[in-house]
Amino acid sequence: MDQDDVHETGSFGVYGSPPAELAAVPEGAIQFSPLVPGASALEAQGEATLSGMVLLAPPGTIERRYTVALALKALAPGGALTVLAPKDKGGSRLRKELAAFGCSVSEDARRHYRICTCARPEAPTGIETALDEGRPRFVQEFGLWTQPGVFSWNRIDPGSALLARHLPGLSGRGADLGCGIGFLAIGILASSKVEHLTLVDVDGRAVEMARRNIEDRRASVLWADVRSLDVAQLGRLDFVVMNPPFHDGGAEDQSLGQGFIRKAAEALRPGGLCWLVANRHLPYEAVLKAAFKRVALKAEAEGYKIYEAQK
Known part of the structure; x- marks a missing residue:
C-alpha cells in the first residue's frame, strides 16, 4: 500500500512485525514500518484516523517515543493501542513512557516481552516534544x-x-x-x-x-x-x-x-x-x-x- 494513500477513520494499523501469539492483528490492518519496503509511512497517516493499533516498539528511546507519539496522533480518542517490546529492548520502560503521554496503562508479561494496552486519551501530553526529538x-x-x-x-x-x-x-x-x-x-x-x-x-x-x-x-x-x-x-x-x-x-x-x-x-x-x-x-x-x-x-x-x- 502506497504511503500516499488516504485512510478512512476506523482503520486498524500495525507497526513492525509483532509476534502473532502475543498481539492480535485483524486481517486487513494497514502495515506501517520503515523496515518493510512499500509499507505505509506512519508519519503520513491522518490525525485521528485509526480505531486501533498494535505497535512493536523500537529499541532506541528517541525512536520509540517518536513512534508511539505518531501512533497516538493517528488514533482517534479512545482508540485501542497495544505496544509491546522485549523486556531488555525497551519493554521495561513502556509503561512509564505511555503514562508520560497521559495514557492509563495495563501491563502484561509473556515470553520476555512487556505488553502494554491503553486507550488513546482525549488530550495526550508531550506528543509534539517526542515528535520534534525524533524527526x-x-x-x-x-x-x-x-x-x-x-x-x-x-x-x-x-x-x-x-x-x-x-x-x-x-x-x-x-x-x-x-x-x-x-x-x-x-x-x-x-x-x-x-x-x-x-x-x-x-x-x-x-x-x-x-x-x-x-x-x-x-x-x-x-x-x-x-x-x-x-x-x-x-x-x-x-x-x-x-x-x-x-x-x-x-x-x-x-x-x-x-x-x-x-x-x-x-x-x-x-x-x-x-x-x-x-x-x-x-x-x-x-x-x-x-x-x-x-x-x-x-x-x-x-x-x-x-x-x-x-x-
Whole structure:
C-alpha cells in the first residue's frame, strides 16, 4: 500500500512485525514500518484516523517515543493501542513512557516481552516534544541529514569510515548495498569515472536521508531488502561497495552479510569488483571464496576487515 494513500477513520494499523501469539492483528490492518519496503509511512497517516493499533516498539528511546507519539496522533480518542517490546529492548520502560503521554496503562508479561494496552486519551501530553526529538535532523559534525533509528544515526560508523579511506577510485556502474544515509556514496561519487550509483537500503528513513544527502544526478536510491532484490533493477554492475548488517531484531545474524555477498556476486559482471567491510569476527571468507574468483584482504584495523573480491 502506497504511503500516499488516504485512510478512512476506523482503520486498524500495525507497526513492525509483532509476534502473532502475543498481539492480535485483524486481517486487513494497514502495515506501517520503515523496515518493510512499500509499507505505509506512519508519519503520513491522518490525525485521528485509526480505531486501533498494535505497535512493536523500537529499541532506541528517541525512536520509540517518536513512534508511539505518531501512533497516538493517528488514533482517534479512545482508540485501542497495544505496544509491546522485549523486556531488555525497551519493554521495561513502556509503561512509564505511555503514562508520560497521559495514557492509563495495563501491563502484561509473556515470553520476555512487556505488553502494554491503553486507550488513546482525549488530550495526550508531550506528543509534539517526542515528535520534534525524533524527526530528521542535519548534524553539523558530519554534515549529513539523519534520523534517530537509522543505522549509526548520530555518528559515522567506524567500519564505513575505514572502508572509505581504503576505497580506490571506482569506475563504471555500481551499487552501494545497505547504503544507510549515504556516507560511503559521497566518497564513491567523488570519482568522475563513476557513471551511475544505485543506493539500496531496507530502512525507508535511511533512503529518505540518502536522497537529501546525495544530490548527484548519477545517483539513484532504492528502498528494498537486498536479500530479495531483483538484480535486474541494478543492471550489470562494474562494482559493489557494502558494509552489510549483521543484526536482525537486535540479535546477531551472520546470514545477513552472507546474503549480501551472494547478491553482490549475482549483480556483478565478470571481472567486476566487490569492496566489503566487516567486523573482524564475522566468518565471511568462505562465502566470498565460493562466490568470487579472487578474494584479497586489503586491510585489517580497528576491529574490522576490508576485502576486495573479483567476480
